[in-house]
Amino acid sequence: MASVAEAYVFLTYLKVLFLTVTTYLTCTAHNSPTRPMFSVFTSYNDSLEKTHGLPTNLSWSQLASTVGEDKTSSSCQPVGIYSIQRHGSRYPEQRIITTYQTFFSRIARSRINEEFAYLKNEPLDRFTVEKAECLTDKGYNELLEISARYPARLFPLFRDPVSIFTQSSFQSTETNRTKESAEAFISGLCKECRFITPKHDEDKLILVMKDGKIYSEIHWLPILHDPLLLPKISSGICKDSIAIEEHSREFYSFKNSPFVEEVLHHVISRLDYTGDFSMTLDELQSLYEICATEMNLFGASNWCKLFSQSDLRAMEYLYDLQEYWYSSYGYRINYLPYCVLLQDIASHLESSVASGSTSTKKIFKFAHSTTIQGLFALLGLYRTSVIPTADNYPLDGNWEYRGGIISPYAANIVFSVFRCAGRSTLPNAIGDVKVLITHNEQPLKIGPCDSYYCDLTTLTSYLRSKVGSCDLDEICGGVVRDLPMKT
Template sequence: MRWMGIVVMVVMVWWECCQASHVCHGGEEPIPRHRLASKTGYFSAEKDTRHWKQFKEEVVGCTASQVWLLNRHGTRYPTQNDMGRMTAVLPGLSQKIVANHQQGRGCLKEKELEQLQDWFPPYGPHDKEQLQETGYDELAALGEYWRSLFPHLFDGHFDSAKFKVDFTVKNRTGQSAYHFLRGMFGEDEVGNIELPQPYSPNFILRFYKACPRWLREVYKNNETTYKERQLFVLTEDFQNVAHLVSARLGFMHPLTPDDLEAVYDECRYESAWWADRSSAWCAPFTHHDFEVMEYHADLKYYYEDSYGHPLNTKTACRTLSDIYLHFRSTVSTSEARPQGIFYFAHDKTIMKVLASLGMFRPREHLRHDNFQSMRARVWRTSYVSPFSANLGLVLYRCSEGEHLEHKVGIFFQGHPTPLPELCVGVACRWEELQPWFAEKHATCDLSKLCMLHDEL
């Protein structure tokens, strides 16, 4: 029995140390809604508006003739896996947290404890992966926004000869397409739009799902893809968060990484859904804690969907070919058909296409041991893939006297964004981009790329 006494003593010492270290952060820190990784709501996400002045100067005398737009679906309910994990953990955990505070442990305030007293998941099996109401509003606002940017292209009437719409087999992307068109063309018009039937495999919008090589070498490769994330859990940065968050919830032992992630995920979902209220599940995290948890999430997506593995960028070649073929046709015929190409897909699609274009490339790979030096990184999921993230390429026809040329504006989250690895300035000359896109198109062979090469 002596060892039990030692364990109790160690736990009591740990608890006293935590209390002495002032784990209860002073004041009420607002939830950093712009830093919730891939669960960041679009209205809260950071937007870079710095390049508008230069862009407008570079497209003087130009008229937009074609818009190619790739959207991530809007804010949604949890996936089946997330929902199962959170519903298995959080109801019981909420009761323990309340009991901890009744026994004099923990840092939550009365209003937060009231939220947790009879907490029950605000979703059920029928909600899984569906668009949440905030997602409706995000996509409708995006449709209105793009119409305001190019009113001569989107004049309030939907013509199937002028606009191409496509989305994946997941309900949330079809729902996103509907609400985007509702915002762009209005309530009366959207009811008359016949949306296409989604199909699978879709090599433009969900190419990775149809790539056995990517599934095996990246997505299901625990040894390499998720190594840095697993190592980060063992670092002092992450362990400090686990201990301090647990202490603020009144526990005399640290939560497991899975339980901590369940608390963090519920915080993120509720923050994305309800901008006007604070989730009690966010209360134990400081701003620094949120930053650590964001990096924990980033280490997953960086290797699974972005610069962390070279196969990620290669699998997006059919999407790049689609841009090239639409723009090439418009340039050669001087007639844009269609005028708008609207695609609705997923964060994996967005991140792979961004990396294919060399956008937001960090100065070094994200690793488990460089969190501190990467705190000002340009690649973070909160920025590159919040809910409703969108990438638009706009083809402009520019004339000065008898001289005619074409330029391409790259819009990320609706704002002009440079492509420093591919062109000079903010508005790229098509003559600069065309050879690069043509090469990607000519060498795109997903059958060959995605073939599994087993050792014989």
């Protein structure tokens, strides 16, 4: 019996030792390749670093050579673009900031572990209600840097200021962070352009160069009437069909699971000095988002030091559950309404190469994580082999649906159209036509396309098969509502 008891004690000791070691493996080890991400709060560059993709400064021909498709695309020239871009890094939403401020004031009055006493000196004005969900300076620069690479990548479309804004269209959602992201993007496209103070109109933002010769407009629609970029909430039928509680079920189930409770216990144990300190799960959630934002903005965070690597993985999974079930494959109503956007993409790809067409050649849309994820799910991209739930959290941290990879801040999906030598398979088009799809500036194969530079007719046929009837009354009304909506 003694040997059994001794073995039990030894195993318990090993478990405690393991937890103690992981406690000190905090996110300050910023360059660790195994460090967790922060779901959709991950910065653009951190996401690129995690995926180890191709360099983002390649021209379209260099990219073709890198992926071994230079022979099939050597005679091609870019003639059109359709880009969907998420806004850049933002501040947390108001409820997170309010909860954080309340928690911080309690920390300031409490006797906490001396090791973390410096937390009482954190600058409270770093996160204020006035900044809630606003674009950060880093977010502005993310868009500036991404767009600055377009002229080198697709030079014929961006030879000079005139060509940049000729036959171009810029549309954002109604939020300030997407409008400002669009403004940053336009400034990055044209480095020599010096815009005067933007003029705000009721439904557009006008950017005029100092010499008055060139201007650009950023248009938007009211949030509740934007069927292209926010179809889920712009359609009254869709909006009425969405049960937030149902879509967030897995999120709250995991939030109240032993895994997140253990994270809460770890954080309390690091702060606690008297044994009387308490903390709620909502406060834990606010600290995590503050930690994520500071890591994004500054590359380091004192609040992150309260979390171990395993703690951060559990919190990342919590937020990835929310993304999967609220914005992606969890329910068909999350992505089927994006048929409107997909239909617009397919039509633009065809019209940009039609003989004698005077239509807009370059389309840029600025939206949200839900837009990116909804479109991807409709296209069948990043579908997981295992449906993530609160009950199947992988302890090794390897799950498939990663918001930090799919839709970090400034995430983008771009359809670049090329006219090539040869006979076209598309009526009224001049020459053979190919389309390169990139996700976060990395080439992407889709559906029936067996190469990155995909035949236009093959691609648009596939896109239209995904569009279907695109009847929002049917999608958001009785047919989908009355059937189980889980995929």
